[in-house]
Amino acid sequence: EAGVAQSPRYKIIEKRQSVAFWCNPISGHATLYWYQQILGQGPKLLIQFQNNGVVDDSQLPKDRFSAERLKGVDSTLKIQPAKLEDSAVYLCASSSAVGRRGANEQFFGPGTRLTVL
Amino acid sequence: GNSVTQMEGPVTLSEEAFLTINCTYTATGYPSLFWYVQYPGEGLQLLLKATKADDKGSNKGFEATYRKETTSFHLEKGSVQVSDSAVYFCAYYTGTASKLTFGTGTRLQVTL
Numbered sequence: 001e002a003g004v005a006q007s008p009r010y011k012i013i014e015k016r017q018s019v020a021f022w023c024n025p026i027s028g029h030a031t032l033y034w035y036q037q038i039l040g041q042g043p044k045l046l047i048q049f050q051n052n053g054v055v056d057d058s059q060l061p062k063d064r065f066s067a068e069r070l071k072g073v074d075s076t077l078k079i080q081p082a083k084l085e086d087s088a089v090y091l092c093a094s095s096s097a098v099g100r101r102g103a104n105e106q107f108f109g110p111g112t113r114l115t116v117l
Numbered sequence: 118g119n120s121v122t123q124m125e126g127p128v129t130l131s132e133e134a135f136l137t138i139n140c141t142y143t144a145t146g147y148p149s150l151f152w153y154v155q156y157p158g159e160g161l162q163l164l165l166k167a168t169k170a171d172d173k174g175s176n177k178g179f180e181a182t183y184r185k186e187t188t189s190f191h192l193e194k195g196s197v198q199v200s201d202s203a204v205y206f207c208a209y210y211t212g213t214a215s216k217l218t219f220g221t222g223t224r225l226q227v228t229l
Contacts, residue, residue, distance in 0.1 A: 004160070042121070042206055042219030043161070056216060091160060106217065108153075108160035 002026065004109035006092050012115045018080035021112045025073070025094030031055075033106060034067055034077050035091040043091055049075065079114075087116045119144045123207050123220035130197055130227050138192040138223045140181075140207035148209040150174075150183050150190040151217070155204045164192075164205070197227045 005024040013019050025032050031050050035043035046065065048055040052072040060067070064083070069075040079086055093106040124139040142148065152164040152174070165174030170185035179194045190207060207220040 040221065042208070042221050043217075044219075045216050048216065093161075105163050105166075108162070110158070110160045 004092055004094055004107055006090075006109035006112055008112055009110065010113050010115075012117065013082055014117050015084055016081040018078065019082055019114065020076050020078045021090050021092075021114075023075045023077070023092030023109060025075070025092070026096075026107055029094035029096050029107075030072075031095040031097065032069055032075050033093040033095075034075070035093065037089040037091055037111070039088070046077070082114075082116045084116050087114055089113050119209075119211070119218055121207050121209060121218055121220035123205075123223050126204075126222070126224035128223060128225045130225070132199055132227055132229055133196045134227075136192070136194040136197045136201075136225065138205055138207075138225070140190045140192065140220060142188050142190065142207075142209050144188075144209055144211055144218075146211050148211045150181070151208040151210070152179070152181055152190070152192050153206040153208060153219075155206065155222070157203070161206065197225070199227045199229060201225060202227045 007022050011019055033048050034046045036046050037043040046060045047057040047067045049069045052069050065079055067077045089111040091111045092109045095106045121142050149168045151166045153161040154164045155161045165176040167174040167183035170183055173182045181190050181192045183190055204222045204224045206222045208217045210217050
């Protein structure tokens, strides 16, 4: 079974530029998550999708971050404009469970390491 | 508020030493508890989990017991190997919040 795919693996941009990350979850997984992991910290949930609907985006800085999952499969996360403090690893995860059982197991991708200069 | 506290790293051990990484949580209700591991250059992988009090999760020689009375889920391994070198994250999930909350991670380095 193929795992969660993410691209690019690394990205370096200057502040105020825009950047987009892509995630392809495990086939058939209804729930998709984007996390931000700042160096030395644990992952922090940015947004959770169930199929193509948003379940939780309470931690997403909506003035600069956006995410979509149009067909309930792939997802993109965009930052525009980027700030220095956005430097982090952005992790995508997926789960086959829905609703309150959504954390039975989340499968993580390798992440995209973003450096903002 | 809800949170997870892990012992700070790095933890440096010799091969075959006994490992304990402490984890305590503050959460309402009856959370499910998890340990995730992140090997260098890789994504997080679920190591083990426990969904109710007194459950013991185990995998690859690692164990952790869900202790509701002490709100703890300490990770243990009797004999570590160099290949266990990684960052370990404790996490919990509650249906109320419907999301995983992670600790800050503990880096383990095992030397020969």
